[in-house]
Every structure is written in structure tokens, then in C-alpha cells.
Amino acid sequence: MEYVTGVSKKETVEISEILSGDFEGKQVKVNGAVHTIRDMGEVAFVILRKREGLLQCVFEEGKTKFDLKELKEASTIEVEGTVRAEHRAPNGFEVRLDTIRVLSEPAEQLPFAISKWKLQTTLETNLDHRAIALRNVRERAKFRIQEGVVRGFRDFLYSEGFTEIHTPKIGAKSAEGGANLFRLEYFHRPAVLQQSPQFYKQMMVGVFDRVFETAPVFRAEKHNTKRHLNEYTSLDFEMGYIDGFEDIMAMETGFLQYTMKFLERDYAKELKMLGVTLPNVEQIPAVRFDEAKQKVAEKYHRQIRNPYDLEPEEEALIGQYYKEECGADFVFVTHYPSKKRPFYAMDDPADPTYTLSFDLLYHGLEITTGGQRIHDYQMLLDKIEKRGMTTEGMEQYLAVFKYGMPPHGGLGIGLERLTMKLVGEDNVRETTLFPRDLSRLEP
Amino acid sequence: MEYVTGVSKKETVEISEILSGDFEGKQVKVNGAVHTIRDMGEVAFVILRKREGLLQCVFEEGKTKFDLKELKEASTIEVEGTVRAEHRAPNGFEVRLDTIRVLSEPAEQLPFAISKWKLQTTLETNLDHRAIALRNVRERAKFRIQEGVVRGFRDFLYSEGFTEIHTPKIGAKSAEGGANLFRLEYFHRPAVLQQSPQFYKQMMVGVFDRVFETAPVFRAEKHNTKRHLNEYTSLDFEMGYIDGFEDIMAMETGFLQYTMKFLERDYAKELKMLGVTLPNVEQIPAVRFDEAKQKVAEKYHRQIRNPYDLEPEEEALIGQYYKEECGADFVFVTHYPSKKRPFYAMDDPADPTYTLSFDLLYHGLEITTGGQRIHDYQMLLDKIEKRGMTTEGMEQYLAVFKYGMPPHGGLGIGLERLTMKLVGEDNVRETTLFPRDLSRLEP
The missing domain is CATH 2.40.50.140 (Nucleic acid-binding proteins)
Incomplete structure (x- = not known):
């Protein structure tokens, strides 16, 4: 034998x-x-x-x-x-x-020199020959750092009592709904690809109190920008028994603190190769949405066009403001307008025009959306009705609230965006192994 | 501030x-x-x-x-x-x-008692009320053990120099092709959901030598059995510079050895709760496909109906044989017939009817398929031609071989199947958080 x-x-x-x-x-x-x-x-x-x-x-x-x-x-x-x-x-x-x-042995000579210190190709050529371009040692180093971020996320959350889950990506219905869904036929039934694990991670808070997932999400958005992709890796967590959405921000800050130390220790070679200076995460300023808008309007002489929305340029200026005013690389923007948040977001009892929610900006780019969720069954039904939405197809999601849920909240972090800002790139495709966008479905 | x-x-x-x-x-x-x-x-x-x-x-x-x-x-x-x-x-x-x-507070009483030691519902009811059923402490314990398996996989591979990757799930083409693909429209182009990260992990061997991924895969198979799902979590790795497919089996054995020790130490509470006795993984017998068929035919007086295929009953008997003969919980079955393996499998130079490949059976159930892959460009083209396949849409995959690839191989492990066997369940839905099968698309 x-x-x-x-x-x-x-x-x-x-x-x-x-x-x-x-x-x-x-x-x-x-x-x-x-x-x-x-x-x-x-x-x-x-x-x-x-x-x-x-x-x-x-x-x-x-x-x-x-x-x-x-x-x-x-x-x-x-x-x-x-x-x-x-x-x-x-x-x-x-x-x-x-x-x-x-x-x-190779059958042919390489289409371009990968042994150069910096790969001298356009992004287009790089992506067309992705698996070859990544043989360049600086190109591949970005994905080592990306690995470190994911490991940091998981290891920190394990240590904080979170359980890792694996939720389905094909479903009958998705959390945000709307036009931005990829649709497919599932054995003669209509199905969608999940935009986020939102419904599932909330359901699992009733089981494990604290859960996380690191998995792909799918968005059929017709954006053609440097920061949007149609498929990306989302670092999601959801936690119960919170005193407020501040607990979520504290947990994210803890993750960032842990991860920067982890990168410094275990990925020093790659950080050096890419000339990365790790951001300051000891303390992250938090500012209300309306206050942030006001501050940048004043400092940079901008008119506020829409008080309930944040334009990308405004986000960039908020980043600039806090870098200039207090040397901050990150800033939490809190209390987003209710109409800009999904139905499950908890409105602020002090002013229901706003929600108990936040975005985290990294050098002016949104890398996280999070907040407290509604945990009361009736409150959730009321909000769905108020929005003129239907509960059809959401029975199983709603059931967890019917049968009791603790106060809870969570967030989702775009892995490729966070990596992009860390390594100082300005296009999210640079830090995506095989990007999917409006025109790119290969390799 | x-x-x-x-x-x-x-x-x-x-x-x-x-x-x-x-x-x-x-x-x-x-x-x-x-x-x-x-x-x-x-x-x-x-x-x-x-x-x-x-x-x-x-x-x-x-x-x-x-x-x-x-x-x-x-x-x-x-x-x-x-x-x-x-x-x-x-x-x-x-x-x-x-x-x-x-x-x-809940709005209504629970639909069934979750506080019983063993949940007394049918699997159907359990899955219909999945998020509630999982509040039972034994039900949820299975998914803690599942977490431990994934952690074990990752931690062991990190320590062996593997890099974790995140590959796209939407693509123009998939590795195995065929009828078992979910199809969707991607901005007016036909696309598919990946059946496995096969092409991508091979491409990344040229970059990082050793890579792994833990992510969902999608199979539009019309199977309605206790061991099939249409979406599951695949633990995949691929490694270069191998001396033979035996290196892949050795790495998988190492993973199992590491993980059983890890579960014993960090998930003892859950193991005890479910009465799990961990399997013996000190040494795993390996037997050739044809020899295994012969052995069970003789011992259990079965006729060999098809010498190039292994029926589920034969797999079960091989498991039984090695349990009886040498107390083994696992057995590697090697050298599968070439016609039963995908085009990229390396044929055995000693007899090209067979491949340098293997399955791992756990108590008679296949939980892994793996083997050495073809790394030579011309050999790959020849095999594609011999099979009457087209290279259309595979240009980017083939390019990595054109531009040089080391000898390599890898495997894929079905996480839910492995968990099912570990905790002694007999239906893979029991160890899937939210299963997707022919009839189930919710919750």
C-alpha cells in the first residue's frame, strides 16, 4: 500500500x-x-x-x-x-x-519587457496582457499588499469574535434592488447576482452576533470612471448589540490600525518596492455630512448645489480639507441624508431627514459605506411602505426581524479601492487582478 | 474636532x-x-x-x-x-x-422551537426558515467548523508560500465549457458565471508560483442529489515547480493534517457539541483508478460495467474498502482516464489513456479533484485539436503558455462537502448556509 x-x-x-x-x-x-x-x-x-x-x-x-x-x-x-x-x-x-x-520553454518572445523596474505599457496593454504584465515584480507587489489587507481584515475580526460566512451570490432578489442588477435565468426562473451580502449578513447577526464575509459583489452600473468596476471584492461585516453606529466606525478604525501594523511587519518588502508610505490611522476625524459640505463650501469658495448629495469633487475636497487642517488621511462623514440611503438604514431619531450612517473617505475617495440598520420589524415595514416599495420577495429577510433582532449595523469596504489608495494608484483597474468594466470581460 | x-x-x-x-x-x-x-x-x-x-x-x-x-x-x-x-x-x-x-422585541412567536438540543424540523422547513433555524446552537456550530476549515486552508497555504488571489466570476468563457454554465447578458455581450477559477489560477502560477482562492463557483447542473449544489464555495490552489502530481496530494494532506489539529485546538467546543470524531489524516492511501475498480469488484463481487468511469456506488465501496482494509477515512484515487478529465489535464506519458491526476475520497465521497496540468504550449494546442475543441476565446489563457509556464498542478475542494463529511451529515444542504439547488433560490 x-x-x-x-x-x-x-x-x-x-x-x-x-x-x-x-x-x-x-x-x-x-x-x-x-x-x-x-x-x-x-x-x-x-x-x-x-x-x-x-x-x-x-x-x-x-x-x-x-x-x-x-x-x-x-x-x-x-x-x-x-x-x-x-x-x-x-x-x-x-x-x-x-x-x-x-x-x-516559451514558444515565443514576450510581447513587452516585464523585467523593467516600471512596466512601460499603457494601462490598456497591461490589461490586455494581464497575466504577463503581472510578472513584473512591481505589478505583482500590489496584489501582495492586497492580500495583506484581506488577511488583516479577517485576522482582526476573528480576534474580535466575528464568524466568517459564505453567502450565495445568485438570488431571487437583492438588497438594494433597482436597475443596477445583473440578471440571469436560473432553471427557468428569473434570478439576480447579489450587489452586496447585505440581507444575508443581517440575517446572520441573529445567529452569530458578529459576522463577516470577503467575497465578490456584482453591480451592473453603467459608470465608466477610474473608481468604478462592475465586479469587485467587498469586505463586509455586520455586528449586533451596538450602542450606535459609532461602534461600527470604531471597529473599522481598529481594523485599519491592525492592518497597517500587519503590512508594516509582514509586507515590508512590497511596501518598499512600491515606495508606499502607510497612512495615519491612529485617530480618524468624524464630521457630519451637512457640516462637511458647509466647511468645504466656505474654505474652497464653492456653492452648495444639492444639500442632500455629495459630488465626487466635494468628496475630494473634504479629503483635502482634513489633510490640510489636521493631517488626516481618512475622514468619516456621518449622518447621510435618508433619501440617499437604502430603506434598511436607521433614521436619526433627532432628525429623520438624516440617517445614523457614515462613509469613510481615504484621500477624498469613498472606500466604505456603513451605518446602523433598522432592527424593529414594524419600523422596517413602515419605512418600506413610506418609500412605496413592495415587501414581495423579502419575506425571508423580514422574518428575521419578526422573530427578533438585536440593534446592529455594519459596513462594506471596496478592497480594490482601498488597495488603490494605499499603493498610490489613481485607477482602480491597477489594483484589480482581472478587472470587469463596461468594455472589459476578458481575460 | x-x-x-x-x-x-x-x-x-x-x-x-x-x-x-x-x-x-x-x-x-x-x-x-x-x-x-x-x-x-x-x-x-x-x-x-x-x-x-x-x-x-x-x-x-x-x-x-x-x-x-x-x-x-x-x-x-x-x-x-x-x-x-x-x-x-x-x-x-x-x-x-x-x-x-x-x-x-420580536413581533411574533418563533415558528418552531430553536432552543431544543436537536432541531426537530424537516430539512425542508429548516431551509425555508434558514436564518431562524440557524439560531439553534447545534445548527450554527456546523458553520463554525466550516469557518475553521477555511481558516486552516488559508493559514496552512500562507505558511507554504502561497499568495491569495481574487479572480472574476463573470467572464466571456469558462474553463470546462459545456452545458453546465449559467449564462447572462453583460452590457449586450454574452457572458457566463465561472464554474471554477481554473484558468485564472493557472495564469497566476506564472506570477506568484503558488496561489489559492476561496470563493464561490457556479454550476448549472441539473443534478438533484444529496451531494450536488448549483453554487458552492471552492477551496482552490495551484502550484508551480512540481516534480509530479504527487506534490499536490502531499500539499492537500498537509492541509488536512494542519486543519484537523487547528480544529481540535480552536473549535473543540463545536466538535464536542456535534459529537465529531476527527478523521485520521496521518497517512492517506493512494491507489490507481483501474486498480481501485478491480479491488472493489473482487471484494464486493461487482461487475465492472464501464472501465473508464467511476459510479457513485463504486466510490462509496472504495471508501469502504480502505476503511476495512487499513482504517483509512480518506483515499486518493489516481490516474483517472484521460477522456474523463478536462483538456488541460496532463496525460500520463507511460499510458496517455490515463492522466496524472487524482480525486480525494472522504468516506467514499469525492471532495477534491486535482492533478498536474499541461504546461507546454504546443502540447496544449495539440490536445485541444485532438478533442475537436476551438481555441476561440481562450487566447489569453493560451498566451501564458506561449510565454512560458513552469510545470504545475493544483486542486479544488468542495468546502460544503468536506464540512458535511466532517460533521457526519449526509446531505450537503445541511452544511451550506443558504443552499442553491434546482428548486431553491431563496432565502
């Missing part, structure tokens, strides 16, 4: 092992992709690309048992050689090659 | 804090849902349900400042009282109530 007993150590070593210094002067086996070859005549530098970074390997004519002419960029190889400290090599170590064994 | 500075400690305490013993004899504030009320006359037991479990609170006539008649099951409340050690109370502690404050 043959048995599989788990992962055993391979003969090949990783870059981090080489950089530890333990292998200096020793013979090692390493594999990787040929990132670039610099032929200097007697010697050639073969730069290997691996998940942990780049490794300089030195080919020596007459010593390395291989014909350099046979080696192509984008081949994958396994090499053997001796580790030497070399202060001119990136990271201070290189491998002097004895042998090269080719594992795989 | 108002600032949000992060999460601060609440006045209310959690069950784990009470059970630590630190609060014995002390006054505490606790909140939760009224799970059940047992009125004994002079005293009443008010059982609070919280995310960490149940807490016995003792209402004493004349002492507790509240009219018990006002208290409803499924209300949420905040209470104040004194912690007492009481060996008859669940977990050894109870709270003697001074005051009760109602936070929210």
Missing part, C-alpha cells in the same frame, strides 16, 4: 533561505523563471524570478555546464551552484552556476 | 470572560438573545444566547427588578447581576439577575 504522508522538504531552496546567510559557500539547487539575461561576454547574469523576489545567478563561460545560447528569457529552470556573498548583487547574495536544467 | 480612535472595551462582558472565573461574586453586565425561559415559580431560568454559547441567568421573584411576564423569548436584552459558581448550570457559572433591560 502506498501512502501520502504530507509535505516533505524539497531539495531546492528558496530565496529567503539563501538571504538568511546559512548557505554561504554552500552548493544549492534553486528553480525559477528566467526573468532576464545580461550577457557580459565571459560571464552572464541570469536573473531568476521566484515568488519571494529576484535572485542573481552568475553564468561563467567554460565553468557553467550549459550553452548560454540555449537559454531563453521566460524559460523555467533548475540550477545548481554555489552561494556567494556579493555586495553588488541585489540583497547581497548570488549563485555561481555549475549546471542549468531547463524545466520548460 | 471629533476623532474615532479604535475599539474600546465595552461595559458588557462575554461568556468566555465569565467562565474564566475572574468574575465570580462580581457584578456584571451581559447582553444577548433570550434563548428560552423556564419559569419555576419563585425563580425562573432565563437562558441567554450569545456568539460564544448559552448563559444561565436566574430571575428571582421580588429580587430581580423586572416583571417576568414582560419578557419574551427571542427578545434581546441587557442584564445586570452577580456571577455565581453553580455546578448545575451549564459550564459551571450562572448570573443572578438584578435588572433586565429590553433592547429589542
Whole structure:
């Protein structure tokens, strides 16, 4: 009988092992992709690309048992050689090659140079050849940082007693309703793709008190901007037994504080590569919606055109205002007008024109919408009626309120937008692995 | 200026804090849902349900400042009282109530008793009232264990150098193609929902060497069985620089070993509640497809009807065989027939009728399909041609092979199936939060 007993150590070593210094002067086996070859005549530098970074390997004519002419960029190889400290090599170590064994070869030359420090293509070309463009080490570094953000979100929420859930993306009805839904046929029944896990995460507050999900959401919006996508990853949480929506903002601030420390510790290499300065999240100013509008109108001499809406330019100016006034990278804008929020938002008892809700702006861009939700069954029915909406198809959602729900609230964070602002990009497609927009359905 | 500075400690305490013993004899504030009320006359037991479990609170006539008649099951409340050690109370502690404050009230009585140890409803009723049924502590415990499995998967793979990715679920084309696709209109273009992240995770092997994703997949299969769903959570990984598909099986075994230990340590309460005995994953037998068929045919006196297919009954018998012969809970079945695997599967050079692939069976149920993939561009084109398929729409997928890919392979694990087998259920709907099947699109 043959048995599989788990992962055993391979003969090949990783870059981090080489950089530890333990292998200096020793013979090692390493594999990787040929990132670039610099032929200097007697010697050639073969730069290997691996998940942990780049490794300089030195080919020596007459010593390395291989014909350099046979080696192509984008081949994958396994090499053997001796580790030497070399202060001119990136990271201070290189491998002097004895042998090269080719594992795989490309059929054609790369369509553009991915080994440049900064990829010199248009965004269009980058996205058309996405899987190739991402082989550039700075391009891929953005997605390592994105990983760190998601890990930070989950790890922080686990530690705060949240349970992770997986809710369905195909449904009969969606939380916000309206025209922005992708529709499909589900075994001869009309169905939609969920715009958010809103209904489900609220239902699950009655089960686990605190829940979160990190999953795709779908919006059939016909926006063609630098900050909109039709599919993105939403970091959602919902928590019960809150004293007010301030608890939600506190939890988000806690997440940001945890995550910036986590990135600093575990993703330092990528932060350095991209020249990222992490934002200040020790304290985040909070300002009322109407007050924020007033402040930027005064300071930047703008007329308030619509007192119940925030234009993108106003958001940008609010960001600018708080950067200038108190050095803040983030600002919570609270008490959004009721008519701009979904039916389930809790109106402010002090003035029901406004809601107990907030957006979080990061350098003037909305990256989060959140707030307290209505938990009383009758209040929810009344608001649905007042809006002229129907309860049809919402029976199961409404049932959780009928059978008792704690005061609760939550938020949704756009992962790609948050990553974009973190790494200093200005188009959300730059920090989306394979973006979906009005014109892009591939790759 | 108002600032949000992060999460601060609440006045209310959690069950784990009470059970630590630190609060014995002390006054505490606790909140939760009224799970059940047992009125004994002079005293009443008010059982609070919280995310960490149940807490016995003792209402004493004349002492507790509240009219018990006002208290409803499924209300949420905040209470104040004194912690007492009481060996008859669940977990050894109870709270003697001074005051009760109602936070929210249900509009109607629950449709069925959720406070019973085992929920006594049909699966149909359970799923029709899913968000209510899950308030039963054993029902919800299954999803805590599910959380543990996902965490185990991610944490183990992070430690093995994998990068987490988020790939699009709407696309122009899907990996397996065929009739089992949900179709939708994407801004006047035909689109599909992804059956698996197969193409994307392979593309990303060229970027990060090792990648994984935990996300929904969609299958428009018209199966109506206990083990099929039309939407489920797939735990996928793909890794480069493998020496063979055995590396994939080793990595999966490592994941299972790590995760069982993790569940044992961090989810012991839920395991105990559900009476789960964790499976043996120290060593997992591996047997060839044809050999497995032969073995069960001989031992259980079955005729082999189709040498190139494995019927569900045969899978069950293979599970039984290895349980009986060597006490194994899992078994890898390797070298599936090429005609039963997708075009991208690597054929066995020793006999191209078979592939370098495997399924993992857990007590006779397939929970994983995996294997080595073709990494050579020309080999891939040849196989596509041999199958009479078209490369149309696959240009971007094929490009990564054209521009060089390491030898690689990977797998996909059905999260709900794995959870179902772990907790000893026999219908995958039992371990799916909100199942989607031929007839169920709600809640």
C-alpha cells in the first residue's frame, strides 16, 4: 500500500533561505523563471524570478555546464551552484552556476519587457496582457499588499469574535434592488447576482452576533470612471448589540490600525518596492455630512448645489480639507441624508431627514459605506411602505426581524479601492487582478 | 474636532470572560438573545444566547427588578447581576439577575422551537426558515467548523508560500465549457458565471508560483442529489515547480493534517457539541483508478460495467474498502482516464489513456479533484485539436503558455462537502448556509 504522508522538504531552496546567510559557500539547487539575461561576454547574469523576489545567478563561460545560447528569457529552470556573498548583487547574495536544467520553454518572445523596474505599457496593454504584465515584480507587489489587507481584515475580526460566512451570490432578489442588477435565468426562473451580502449578513447577526464575509459583489452600473468596476471584492461585516453606529466606525478604525501594523511587519518588502508610505490611522476625524459640505463650501469658495448629495469633487475636497487642517488621511462623514440611503438604514431619531450612517473617505475617495440598520420589524415595514416599495420577495429577510433582532449595523469596504489608495494608484483597474468594466470581460 | 480612535472595551462582558472565573461574586453586565425561559415559580431560568454559547441567568421573584411576564423569548436584552459558581448550570457559572433591560422585541412567536438540543424540523422547513433555524446552537456550530476549515486552508497555504488571489466570476468563457454554465447578458455581450477559477489560477502560477482562492463557483447542473449544489464555495490552489502530481496530494494532506489539529485546538467546543470524531489524516492511501475498480469488484463481487468511469456506488465501496482494509477515512484515487478529465489535464506519458491526476475520497465521497496540468504550449494546442475543441476565446489563457509556464498542478475542494463529511451529515444542504439547488433560490 502506498501512502501520502504530507509535505516533505524539497531539495531546492528558496530565496529567503539563501538571504538568511546559512548557505554561504554552500552548493544549492534553486528553480525559477528566467526573468532576464545580461550577457557580459565571459560571464552572464541570469536573473531568476521566484515568488519571494529576484535572485542573481552568475553564468561563467567554460565553468557553467550549459550553452548560454540555449537559454531563453521566460524559460523555467533548475540550477545548481554555489552561494556567494556579493555586495553588488541585489540583497547581497548570488549563485555561481555549475549546471542549468531547463524545466520548460516559451514558444515565443514576450510581447513587452516585464523585467523593467516600471512596466512601460499603457494601462490598456497591461490589461490586455494581464497575466504577463503581472510578472513584473512591481505589478505583482500590489496584489501582495492586497492580500495583506484581506488577511488583516479577517485576522482582526476573528480576534474580535466575528464568524466568517459564505453567502450565495445568485438570488431571487437583492438588497438594494433597482436597475443596477445583473440578471440571469436560473432553471427557468428569473434570478439576480447579489450587489452586496447585505440581507444575508443581517440575517446572520441573529445567529452569530458578529459576522463577516470577503467575497465578490456584482453591480451592473453603467459608470465608466477610474473608481468604478462592475465586479469587485467587498469586505463586509455586520455586528449586533451596538450602542450606535459609532461602534461600527470604531471597529473599522481598529481594523485599519491592525492592518497597517500587519503590512508594516509582514509586507515590508512590497511596501518598499512600491515606495508606499502607510497612512495615519491612529485617530480618524468624524464630521457630519451637512457640516462637511458647509466647511468645504466656505474654505474652497464653492456653492452648495444639492444639500442632500455629495459630488465626487466635494468628496475630494473634504479629503483635502482634513489633510490640510489636521493631517488626516481618512475622514468619516456621518449622518447621510435618508433619501440617499437604502430603506434598511436607521433614521436619526433627532432628525429623520438624516440617517445614523457614515462613509469613510481615504484621500477624498469613498472606500466604505456603513451605518446602523433598522432592527424593529414594524419600523422596517413602515419605512418600506413610506418609500412605496413592495415587501414581495423579502419575506425571508423580514422574518428575521419578526422573530427578533438585536440593534446592529455594519459596513462594506471596496478592497480594490482601498488597495488603490494605499499603493498610490489613481485607477482602480491597477489594483484589480482581472478587472470587469463596461468594455472589459476578458481575460 | 471629533476623532474615532479604535475599539474600546465595552461595559458588557462575554461568556468566555465569565467562565474564566475572574468574575465570580462580581457584578456584571451581559447582553444577548433570550434563548428560552423556564419559569419555576419563585425563580425562573432565563437562558441567554450569545456568539460564544448559552448563559444561565436566574430571575428571582421580588429580587430581580423586572416583571417576568414582560419578557419574551427571542427578545434581546441587557442584564445586570452577580456571577455565581453553580455546578448545575451549564459550564459551571450562572448570573443572578438584578435588572433586565429590553433592547429589542420580536413581533411574533418563533415558528418552531430553536432552543431544543436537536432541531426537530424537516430539512425542508429548516431551509425555508434558514436564518431562524440557524439560531439553534447545534445548527450554527456546523458553520463554525466550516469557518475553521477555511481558516486552516488559508493559514496552512500562507505558511507554504502561497499568495491569495481574487479572480472574476463573470467572464466571456469558462474553463470546462459545456452545458453546465449559467449564462447572462453583460452590457449586450454574452457572458457566463465561472464554474471554477481554473484558468485564472493557472495564469497566476506564472506570477506568484503558488496561489489559492476561496470563493464561490457556479454550476448549472441539473443534478438533484444529496451531494450536488448549483453554487458552492471552492477551496482552490495551484502550484508551480512540481516534480509530479504527487506534490499536490502531499500539499492537500498537509492541509488536512494542519486543519484537523487547528480544529481540535480552536473549535473543540463545536466538535464536542456535534459529537465529531476527527478523521485520521496521518497517512492517506493512494491507489490507481483501474486498480481501485478491480479491488472493489473482487471484494464486493461487482461487475465492472464501464472501465473508464467511476459510479457513485463504486466510490462509496472504495471508501469502504480502505476503511476495512487499513482504517483509512480518506483515499486518493489516481490516474483517472484521460477522456474523463478536462483538456488541460496532463496525460500520463507511460499510458496517455490515463492522466496524472487524482480525486480525494472522504468516506467514499469525492471532495477534491486535482492533478498536474499541461504546461507546454504546443502540447496544449495539440490536445485541444485532438478533442475537436476551438481555441476561440481562450487566447489569453493560451498566451501564458506561449510565454512560458513552469510545470504545475493544483486542486479544488468542495468546502460544503468536506464540512458535511466532517460533521457526519449526509446531505450537503445541511452544511451550506443558504443552499442553491434546482428548486431553491431563496432565502
